[in-house]
Amino acid sequence: MRSWWWKIFGGLLVGYTIIGGLLMPVPRLDILNETIRNLYFHVPMWFTMIILFAGAFIYSIKYLNSGNLKDDIFAVQLTNTGIFFSILGMLTGMEWAQYTWGEAWSNDPKQLGTALCMLIYFAYAILRNGIKDDEKKAKISAVYNIFAFAMMIPLIFILPRMVDSLHPGNGGNPAFKQYDLDRNMRMVFYPAVIGWILVGCWIASLKTRVGLIKYNKEEKSLQSDFEK
Amino acid sequence: MKAKYTLVTILVLLLTTTIAQAQTEMADTMRSNGKIYVVVAVLATIFAGIFAYLIYLDRKLTKAEKS
Numbered sequence: 001m002r003s004w005w006w007k008i009f010g011g012l013l014v015g016y017t018i019i020g021g022l023l024m025p026v027p028r029l030d031i032l033n034e035t036i037r038n039l040y041f042h043v044p045m046w047f048t049m050i051i052l053f054a055g056a057f058i059y060s061i062k063y064l065n066s067g068n069l070k071d072d073i074f075a076v077q078l079t080n081t082g083i084f085f086s087i088l089g090m091l092t093g094m095e096w097a098q099y100t101w102g103e104a105w106s107n108d109p110k111q112l113g114t115a116l117c118m119l120i121y122f123a124y125a126i127l128r129n130g131i132k133d134d135e136k137k138a139k140i141s142a143v144y145n146i147f148a149f150a151m152m153i154p155l156i157f158i159l160p161r162m163v164d165s166l167h168p169g170n171g172g173n174p175a176f177k178q179y180d181l182d183r184n185m186r187m188v189f190y191p192a193v194i195g196w197i198l199v200g201c202w203i204a205s206l207k208t209r210v211g212l213i214k215y216n217k218e219e220k221s222l223q224s225d226f227e228k
Numbered sequence: 229m230k231a232k233y234t235l236v237t238i239l240v241l242l243l244t245t246t247i248a249q250a251q252t253e254m255a256d257t258m259r260s261n262g263k264i265y266v267v268v269a270v271l272a273t274i275f276a277g278i279f280a281y282l283i284y285l286d287r288k289l290t291k292a293e294k295s
Binding site for chain 1 (some may be wrong): 264265267268271272275276279282283285286289292293
């Protein structure tokens with residue numbers, strides 16, 4: 001394992017949030033009750049997704065600059081891991097909404113925005129599978145990835161805040177501040193976000209390394225074919 | 229001096245035994261509070277398993293990269 005300390009650190013942080021998140025005191029609020037603890041697990045999924053997609057965005061630009069297929073492998077695997085975390089975030093959000101908002105899907109602006117964002121990234125995966133030529137695939141998907149990231153910002157951060165939403169911090173709803181004031185929650189929430197981002201990056205790095213090994217193997221076999 | 233120490237130890241021993249008899253000490257932590265600790269233990273186990281699996285994959289990949 002190369003530079004392992006941040007992986008262990010991330011794992012320990014998430015381990016701490018599982019224990020602390022379930023046992024440490026939280027504010028007593030109506031309707032939310034104990035589900036307020038979901039904040040420690042549902043929200044970090046989205047933070048991780050955003051960081052992974054941002055990484056994919058950077059590597060897509062890098063690929064367009066360098067034309068190096070290794071950068072494309074980074075971009076793809078970061079995006080795939082991001083999609084995985086977005087699915088987890090969506091499912092946990094729907095479970096939470098079922099018992100606090102009354103229904104799993106209430107066409108909340110943030111739900112809709114995120115669903116659109118997810119569809120855009122699903123299309124990315126499908127688009128890639130549809131192109132045979134490696135260079136062409138990498139180039140088109142890099143351009144598409146930049147577009148997808150540029151779409152994600154308004155869909156998740158701007159549009160839901162301009163209309164009334166059930167999510168905290170949007171429209172007339174009380175914001176994070178209310179929970180943020182609670183010291184105990186902050187002690188778990190921030191480690192949870194950092195821990196999950198690290199674990200997400202770790203998973204993405206594993207997938208990237210698999211991709212790189214495959215790429216190097218193909219490169220080698222191509223070279224030996226060429227030498228023949 | 230020695231007699232004093234023995235007296236203190238005997239007293240301490242007596243005290244502890246009486247306390248122990250007063251509230252029979254059992255491993256109650258995992259059974260209290262609606263057994264939430266059990267759930268915490270299960271979740272912690274699952275995550276520990278995933279964590280160990282990630283480490284395993286990481287090591288395997290390092291080996292594959294070297295060969």
